[in-house]
Amino acid sequence: MPSFISGGLTLDYDDLTPPGGAERTLILVHGFASNRLEGWRRTGWYTALERRHIRCIALDQRGHGQSEKPHDPAAYSRLAMAGDVLALMDHLDIGQADLFGYSMGARTALQAALDAPGRFSNLILGGVGGSLIAERSRPPGNPMAEAMRAADPDSLTEPMLRSFRHFADEQGEDREALAACTEASNPPLDQAAMGSLPMPVLIVTGQGDKGAGDIEALAQAFPYGKAAILAGCDHFSAIPHGLTKAAVFDFLDGIEDDPWGR
Numbered sequence: 001m002p003s004f005i006s007g008g009l010t011l012d013y014d015d016l017t018p019p020g021g022a023e024r025t026l027i028l029v030h031g032f033a034s035n036r037l038e039g040w041r042r043t044g045w046y047t048a049l050e051r052r053h054i055r056c057i058a059l060d061q062r063g064h065g066q067s068e069k070p071h072d073p074a075a076y077s078r079l080a081m082a083g084d085v086l087a088l089m090d091h092l093d094i095g096q097a098d099l100f101g102y103s104m105g106a107r108t109a110l111q112a113a114l115d116a117p118g119r120f121s122n123l124i125l126g127g128v129g130g131s132l133i134a135e136r137s138r139p140p141g142n143p144m145a146e147a148m149r150a151a152d153p154d155s156l157t158e159p160m161l162r163s164f165r166h167f168a169d170e171q172g173e174d175r176e177a178l179a180a181c182t183e184a185s186n187p188p189l190d191q192a193a194m195g196s197l198p199m200p201v202l203i204v205t206g207q208g209d210k211g212a213g214d215i216e217a218l219a220q221a222f223p224y225g226k227a228a229i230l231a232g233c234d235h236f237s238a239i240p241h242g243l244t245k246a247a248v249f250d251f252l253d254g255i256e257d258d259p260w261g262r
Contacts, residue, residue, distance in 0.1 A: 001066060002014070002015060006087035006088070007062075007075075007080055007084070009062050009067065009068040009075070009084075010067065010068050011059055011060060011061075011084055012059070012060045012066040012067050013057060013058060013059040013060065014041075014056070014057065014058050015055070015056075015057050015092060016049075016050065016055065016056045018049075018050045018051075018053050020053070021053070022055035024055070024097075024252070025054070025055040025057065025094060025097040025098065026054050026056060026100055027085065027097050027098070027099050028040045028056065028057065028058040029059065029061065029085060029106075029108050029109050030058070030065075030102060031103030031104045031105050032103060032164065032181065033064070033164050033171065033173055034171065035060050035064045035065025035173070036059060036060050036065055038065075038171055039105075039239065045058075045245070048245050048249075052249060057092065059084065059085070061084065061105065062075065062081060063075075063076060063178060064173060069177035071177055071180050072180060073185070074184070077185070077186060078107055078108065078111045079111060079115070081108045082108050082109075082111035082112040082115055083115075085108060085109070085112040086115065086116055086119070089119065095119065096118070096119050096120065097120065097121065098120065098121050098122040098124070098252065099122070100248065101124070101126065102126040102127050102239055103126070103127040103235065105126075106125040106126055106127060106128045107128075109125060110132075113197060113199070114193050117197055117198055117199065121199060122199055122201075122251070122252060123200070123201045123202070124201075124202045124204060124248055125203050125218070126204045126205060126238065126239065126244065127205055127209060127235055128205060128212055129213040130213035130214030130215070130218050131212060132213070133194075133218065133221060142182055142183055143158065143161055144179075145182045147161040147164060148165060148175040148176070148178045150165065160235075163236065167236075191221060194221050195221060195223065197222055197223065197224075198224075199224065200224040201219070201225045201226070202225075202226050202228060202248065203218050203225065203227045204244055204247045204248060205227075205230065205238065206230045206232075206241075207229050207233060208233060209235045211235065226251065228251070230243045230244060
């Protein structure tokens with residue numbers, strides 16, 4: 001299994017080039033409590049990208065999958081996780097690529113684009129909306145960390161927390177590492193910098209994604225932002241859904257026609 005070093009951690013990844021070569025490269029960044037195989041291979045993305053002649057690169061984010069899993073919250077800053085994406089590109093000698101992050105992976109992907117905007121041709125953010133940039137009051141404590149550490153997942157009464165906990169258990173993830181990931185301290189995203197990103201940005205989120213917030217509002221935060229709102233999808237069902245794949249491929253195919261009028 002290929003791996004690379006970033007910030008002193010060994011991280012695993014897949015690098016799949018279709019037979020006959022690739023027309024473009026897409027880097028995939030999975031969400032919280034997931035991993036590259038569950039988030040992208042099992043949901044059909046590897047096969048779909050091969051059929052589209054797209055080189056597919058997917059990493060296990062730190063704390064997830066087969067990558068190293070520190071238990072220190074300081075290891076999981078958004079800057080560090082975005083740095084892993086850039087380090088992987090350096091490791092593979094990739095100057096520029098398309099980038100797709102889902103849920104927590106969308107935060108990682110956005111930070112990577114903010115840190116190195118010239119390295120990404122197109123940016124796709126899935127499973128997120130206006131709540132990504134809106135100020136919000138946090139409940140006392142850390143409910144997600146508590147859910148990861150709960151002795152009995154069935155004792156959790158909040159459906160989303162229970163879903164994430166069961167998902168983490170199904171994947172055999174290190175729940176203490178996941179708890180630490182949620183305890184990382186991160187500043188708000190730089191909205192001024194978001195407003196100057198040069199690449200087209202697609203927000204692709206299920207209409208029933210309760211935690212996303214206003215999907216159009218997030219798209220409007222970018223100079224070349226576009227929203228694809230997926231009818232009948234929620235946070236968990238959107239990633240494997242054919243509507244998501246259609247929206248992503250339509251977005252990538254349309255870049256040559258420059259619908260943003262640049």
